[in-house]
Amino acid sequence: MTAHKENTETLPISHCPFCGSADLKKFDELKDGIGAEEMTEKELADYKAGKWGTVICKKCGLSIDYNG
Numbered sequence: 080m081t082a083h084k085e086n087t088e089t090l091p092i093s094h095c096p097f098c099g100s101a102d103l104k105k106f107d108e109l110k111d112g113i114g115a116e117e118m119t120e121k122e123l124a125d126y127k128a129g130k131w132g133t134v135i136c137k138k139c140g141l142s143i144d145y146n147g
C-alpha cells in the first residue's frame with residue numbers, strides 16, 4: 080500500500096539558499112538537460128530515484144545542484 084508519488088513536487092531542497100524563495104522547480108534533466116542517452120544506467124537509475132539533479136529558483140534564477 081505505497082501510494083507515495085515521486086514527481087516534481089518532491090524536491091530535496093525546500094528553499095533557495097540565495098534569496099530564500101520557496102518557489103522552486105526541478106530541472107528536467109531528461110527532457111531539457113543531457114537526456115538519458117548521456118547518462119550511464121546507474122546515473123539514470125539514481126536520477127529517477129531522485130538522488131541527484133538540479134533545482135532552479137523561479138525568483139532569482141539560481142540553479143542548485145544536489146547529489147545524494
Ligand SMILES: [Zn+2]
Nearest residue numbers: 095098136139
Ligand atoms: Zn532564489
